[in-house]
Amino acid sequence: MSEYLFLxxxxxxxxxxxxxxxxMQRWISWMQDLETxxxxxxxxxxxxxxxxxxxGKQRSITDGPYAExxxxxxxxxxxxxxxxxxAAELAGGCPIFDREGLVxxxxxxxx
Amino acid sequence: MEPxxxxxxxxxxxxxxxxxxxFGLDNIALxxxxxxxxxxxxxxxxxxxxxxxxxxxxxxxxxxxxAIDVLRRxxxxxxxxxxxxxxxxxxWTMVATVNELFASETITDDQLRMMFSCxxxxxxxxxxxxxxxxxxxxxxxxxxxxxxxxxxxAIEKRIERGKKILASSKRLFDFADAELPARLSAVHRTxxxxxxxxxxxxxxETPVRAExxxxxxxxxxxxxxxxxxxxxxxxxxxxxxYLNAARLPARVDARGNLVPLARQDRALWDRTLIxxxxxxxxxxxxxCELSEYHVEAAIxxxxxxxxxxxxxxxxxLLWLYDILMRIRPSPVTALNRAIAVAQREGPESGIxxxxxxxASEQLAAYPFFPAALxxxxxxxxRLERARSHFEAAAALxxxxxxxxxxxxxxEAATGEPHR
Numbered sequence: 127m128s129e130y131l132f133l134x135x136x137x138x139x140x141x142x143x144x145x146x147x148x149x150m151q152r153w154i155s156w157m158q159d160l161e162t163x164x165x166x167x168x169x170x171x172x173x174x175x176x177x178x179x180x181x182g183k184q185r186s187i188t189d190g191p192y193a194e195x196x197x198x199x200x201x202x203x204x205x206x207x208x209x210x211x212x213a214a215e216l217a218g219g220c221p222i223f224d225r226e227g228l229v230x231x232x233x234x235x236x237x
Numbered sequence: 238m239e240p241x242x243x244x245x246x247x248x249x250x251x252x253x254x255x256x257x258x259x260f261g262l263d264n265i266a267l268x269x270x271x272x273x274x275x276x277x278x279x280x281x282x283x284x285x286x287x288x289x290x291x292x293x294x295x296x297x298x299x300x301x302x303x304a305i306d307v308l309r310r311x312x313x314x315x316x317x318x319x320x321x322x323x324x325x326x327x328x329w330t331m332v333a334t335v336n337e338l339f340a341s342e343t344i345t346d347d348q349l350r351m352m353f354s355c356x357x358x359x360x361x362x363x364x365x366x367x368x369x370x371x372x373x374x375x376x377x378x379x380x381x382x383x384x385x386x387x388x389x390x391a392i393e394k395r396i397e398r399g400k401k402i403l404a405s406s407k408r409l410f411d412f413a414d415a416e417l418p419a420r421l422s423a424v425h426r427t428x429x430x431x432x433x434x435x436x437x438x439x440x441x442e443t444p445v446r447a448e449x450x451x452x453x454x455x456x457x458x459x460x461x462x463x464x465x466x467x468x469x470x471x472x473x474x475x476x477x478x479y480l481n482a483a484r485l486p487a488r489v490d491a492r493g494n495l496v497p498l499a500r501q502d503r504a505l506w507d508r509t510l511i512x513x514x515x516x517x518x519x520x521x522x523x524x525c526e527l528s529e530y531h532v533e534a535a536i537x538x539x540x541x542x543x544x545x546x547x548x549x550x551x552x553x554l555l556w557l558y559d560i561l562m563r564i565r566p567s568p569v570t571a572l573n574r575a576i577a578v579a580q581r582e583g584p585e586s587g588i589x590x591x592x593x594x595x596a597s598e599q600l601a602a603y604p605f606f607p608a609a610l611x612x613x614x615x616x617x618x619r620l621e622r623a624r625s626h627f628e629a630a631a632a633l634x635x636x637x638x639x640x641x642x643x644x645x646x647x648e649a650a651t652g653e654p655h656r
Contacts (some may be wrong), residue, residue, distance in 0.1 A: 139277065142377045143245040144281040153284035172281040202286055 129167055130213040132203045132220070136196040137227025139158040141183075152221035160205060165216055168204035196226070204234070243533065244292055245276050246452060249375025251344050252300045254351045254409075257327060257372075258338050259304050260311075263404035265372070271307060272375070274555055277298045305332060330566045333372075348373065349466070353410035356423040357402050364436070365427045367392055368399035376454045384440045384449055386635070398475045412465045421466055425530065427458045427476050432478050436485075440636065443489060454478040456611035461517075476519035479514030480537035483507040495642040499546040529565040532557055551581040567597045576609055584613040604633035608643060615650050625648040 139148035147236035160166045174199060179190035191198045210233055217229040249272060256268035279296055289295045293405020307535050308331060337343060355368040367385075370376040376384075383394045408423075410420060435442075435449025450605030457478055460471040487501035518534045536557050543549040559573035571594040591597075591610055600606035627647040634640035 140280070141382065143249070143273070143276045143280070143375060144377075147243060147245065148276060150280045150284050150288075156286060157285070157287065169287070170284050172285055174296060180575065201281070203285060 127208065127237060130205050130207055130210070131234060132170075132205060133199050133230040133232065134201045134203075134219055134220070135199055135228050135230055137200060137222045137225045140169045149221060149225065152185055154223075157203075158220050159219065160216065165205045165207060166203070167206050170201055172201040173199060181229035190205045193204055198229075200227075242277050244296075246374050246376075246448075247455065248293055248296050249276070250348050250351065251374035252296065252379075253372050253375070254348045255338050255344050255600075257351070257407070258347060259308065262407060262409070265400050265403060267307070267311075267583060271303050272300065275303055276375075297339055297344075301335055304335050304339075308335070322396060345459075345462065347409060350384065350409035350412070351462055352456060352459070353412075353424055354403055354406060355399065355421050356420060357362060357399075357406070358423060359402050360397075360399055362426065362430060364395040364399050364431050365423065367395045367461050368403075369427055369431065369456070370449075371451070373397075373456060380445070383442070384434060384445050387552070393642055395422055412463075417465070421460075421468065421471070424460070424466075425470060425528075428453050428510070429474060429477075431456075432481070436481055439507075443493070443638075447485060450478070454482060469521045469524050469526045470528040471531055472517050473528055473534050475516045476517035476521055477530050477534035477537055479510045479625070480534055480541055481519065483510035483514065483541060488587070489638070492637060494645070495638050498540065503544070513539075514538065514541070514627060519543075527560075527564065529561060532561040536561070538605065549580070553576055555581060566595075567594055568594055569603070571595070571597075572600065572603075572606060572609055577618075579613055584616040587613045602633055604630045604635065604639055604643060606630075607633070608646065611646060611650065620650050 140149055149188065157169065163203050176190070177190035180186070182187070205216060207212065207216055212233065213233070217231050218235050222229060225232050246542075252275060253268050254358035256271050257265050260267050260271075274294060279299060280291075281570070283289070283292075297458045305427050308325060319446065322351065325334055333556070334555065338347075348399050352369065352373055355372060356365045363385075367381050370381050370384075371378075378389050378392050378396065381387075381396075382389045399458060410626055415422070432450055432453035435446040435451075438449070439444055454475070457471070457475045461467045461475060484501065486504070486507060487505035488496055490496050506564050517539055518538055519529075521531055536554065539554055539557065540549060545591060555574065555577045558570065558577055572591065575587055575590035575594065580589040588610065591606075591613070594600070597606070607626040608630035611623045614620075614626060615623035621646070624647055627643055631640055631647060632644055
């Protein structure tokens, strides 16, 4: 088993709290499924939409997020899977795809 | 958390109320925005972290923190005129005052006061209902418009007018106000309309309607927790809601078709709700006040106690309808009374009673008016007349469920499938 980081990018905001609750329920079932099957290493955290970007030798500071809003990382989760293909399969169950978002799957570098 | 329980509906009223006391009644929109933001953030966190053990406490804490942030930020940006003025302006007293407004007992009491503020006599009943749904149940404009088959623009207008009235009253309704009895009647009426919209209403979506019933019942139950407003009529209104809600599982069959009371599978009726309703009805029988809710609850209780439709005590039902016609006459009540007459004395008497309904033109758009005539003509064996009544009823249907049901009655009067 190796570790993989899921980065949740984009995804439209719910129109109403009622809709939001439905979306949340789907995420919770997905997470529960990952947990029961022993894939969940760290549930991770959601991230704020705002931020700062520090760059260059000058350490110039600008307001982030720098990418287009559809690409903004909204949260992350650390999971365990057999290999990258398996990890990508697991990401396929994420409810973010119903809302025009995507999951970036990145292997954690091993020794 | 149970799916469909809609935690935020329950908490929205509490949070918006507390926030509107903090930001002032003329800043309800700000209170709503902050509440909405709290919910959205909660859902983002819970999505990944799971729902906390006490979601309600989590939300209250988050709302309180956001309120403090906003107060600190807005104090310089614009002038908030909170009900508690200076206490919230000074950094010394601000946090303690906000904490106090978010204390469980304060918030419960304030939520009730907000309900009374929404039922201001300067607002139409429709506007009172819309404002209550918005501020106490967190319904969006689109959700209210969907439930009442209205347009977003029309609902938005009602809510805006409601908010203006609220803003002009500066503070929440005070239970020491001499106007309390009249205002309590208006609250009863609003909750009754809310429940009925869910029960009999025109919305095509069953879940939306069940939610209206649930919200009306939840708000009515709040009245019983406060000695000043837990009157016999408040108990009777709650009893009525429980007793009617008990029949909800049997009102629509597995294929989504409407099932009239006489043909419902009574095994599906919720016995727990019936017991609770009857208990409240007993408790409502104190003092000498007899409200329409007492009589309507007694009618619902009578139905719920009959093992089959044939076992219904029609004599007593008719007596109750006669009382209801004296307390609060309405064409729909007169129609229901006429149906009870038919059950006791036969279809001809029933038809005569329907024909004798005063102001029956108010029922011109009500599909169950011609439908009732159709049923009685059918029972009298006059198929041709029955069919034309059912056809008229089907043409008035307000949603696909009603239409399917009424078209099936056309078929019943034809003996051939209706096209």
